[in-house]
Amino acid sequence: MNSQDALTVAQLITAVGSPDLGHSLCALLDDAVSFDMSGLYLFRFDQPAQLLYNGYKGQVAARTLDAYSRGGYLLDPFYVASMNRHPGGLWRMSELAPDSFFSSGFAICPDLHPCVSSTHGTQIDEIGYIVHLQKRTALVFSLMKAQEHGPFSSIEVAHLQLLTPLISAALELHGRQLPREADHSYAENQLESAFVGALSQLTEAQRYVAKLLLQGHSNASIARQLDISEGTVKVHKHNLYQRLEISSHSELFRLFISYIAQTPR
Template identity: 75%
Template sequence: MNSQDANAVAKLVAAIGGPSMGRALCALLEGKVGFDMSCLYLFRFDQPAELLHDGYHGQVSARTLQAYSRGGYLLDPFYVASTHRHPGGLWRMSELAPDSFFSSGFAISPDLHPCVSSTHGTQIDEIGYIVQLQARAALVFTLMKARKHGPFSDVEVDCLQRLAPLVRAVLEQHGRQLPQSLEGLDGDSQLESAFVGALGQLTEAQRYIARFLLQGHSNASIAQQLGISEGTVKVHKHNLYQRLGISSHAELFRLFIGYIAKVGRQDEGA
């Protein structure tokens, strides 16, 4: 380790528990890994996403970040992995994403997905560390690279992997000192309240199908996730569309983001 790296690690350790953690992580990685944007989120099951480091450099509007934090995060593969018992560590977005994610409403929505809202476009490459704090809470630090710069190279991924033990140790300590409470996470609830609120007129089985559809799963993927036949998924999908008075995935997505917007207006008026 050279003196520059040692200084970066010292600043990283000093940032534990403070607001500069994200900047300290970026400083450690600069010169080793090329990236255009970064962020650090606290994800807790069924609670608003907390942006702890905004490394979007003004390329994402405040409106989009607010919509994401209010409920858009529920469709983010990093959130789903963080709160549904996925192993921690370094992961590419493409490794976490369901099979139809990159054509889903969330993945292509400039009003809900921060990466799409940037000038870099929808093909941005994203990779991040998931650091579990407890069963349904995690810190996630991600790096994003513009489409014009290509994906993260094998050399860059190898560098990030070598740093994973340090990043995990520091973020675990950081999580213990956060003022946000990790108490009160419902250990029995299996479906977030936003899905229940937006899809309340559906049966429980239909709500689960709708959640998977919104998160970017195909019929085949949903069948595998739930241990049912693809034909049964198609029947549930047909019935839930009928009950909601819609006929497409796009309309289902609009219903969901409409509910998020309504909740946001209610919160602002409270």
């Protein structure tokens, strides 16, 4: 470690617990990793996503970030992984995403998902650190690279992996200084209130299937998740479509997003 590296780490330590942490994390990575945007989010079960550091550099409209924080985050693989106690550490979006995620409504909606470029349906490569705090609460610091700049290289990923202990420790210490949430009973729920509200006509089983569909799971993936047959998934899917008076996944997505847009924050 040279003197500049030592200074950067010192600045990172100093920034823990302050709004400057995200900027210091980016400064730590700038020389070795190329990225176009970054963000630090606090995820808590059934609570609006909280953007603690906005490193989108004006490339994402405020309305998109607002829509994401209001409810779009519920379909984000990083949020889902955080709530399901997926192992912490460095993960690529593609490693966390369900099998049909990249063709889902969320993944191709530039007005809802910060990691979709202004070109409709064009994905941005995203990689991020997940750090679990208390139950169903996590910090996620992610880096994004636009499609025209290619994916993160193996050398860049190796460098990010090397820094995992340092960055995870900084995020964990930062999390300890954030206001603590009481261990509410909602933390035991399987469905966030937005899914319950938007899908109120459905049975509990149908709501859960609809949630997985919205998050980007195929019929086969849902069958594995719920330990039921694919045929049973298809029956649930047919019945929930009938109850909601819709006929396609895109209509289900629009119904859910419409509900989110009308729900007070």
